[in-house]
Amino acid sequence: MDLVDQVTKQLQTIKLEDEDIAEYIVGIVQDDTIEDEEKREVIGGFLAETTDEPTDTLIGTLLMKWKTMQQDQEKLALDRKAQQVEEAQALEKERLRKSEKERERLAELAAETAAAKQLSKEQRLQRDRLRQQYDDVDTGTRDHELTVNQNAALIQEKEKARRDDLKKQSEKDKERNKMLLDKQKQQKLDKDAENKKKSAKKERKRG
Known part of the structure; x- marks a missing residue:
């Protein structure tokens, strides 16, 4: 309930229901340049012109309620400010945590880089020897594959030559x-012809 509602409610107790009167009194109550005692006199004199009802208690109640409302507003403002400070501190704490974590990460990275640069001469030589061994193994494998392929091609070539020789x-x-068969046939024909001649001669002699 705001102050206008509070004043309106209090005025009803002395049978006054005028919105303009309520707003006028609220303006006086909220004026921080006027002391409470002066506020009592101004409001009391104004109400005396509009009602014969006693107003001292009413005015005291209004001033007390306004002071309570001010205290509540101040407390609310302080609580809000405290919450903002707390949130700001939490954000700063989180920022510092992230910053520290990033610093640690960069420090670890720097340490790893420094360690990598500090490889001893022997370690570098050993690393180079291992790389050379891997290169030799790889080269040997390629040479072996080339030899196998060359041998296979040579075998295929020899096999083809052997088949060609067999065919020839x-x-x-x-x-x-x-040729032998033709010769044998010719010899048989010649022999048969000779035998026929001999047989013919014998027949003529007998006759």
């Missing part, structure tokens, strides 16, 4: 066998 030899054998 087979053709020669066929040709030779054909």
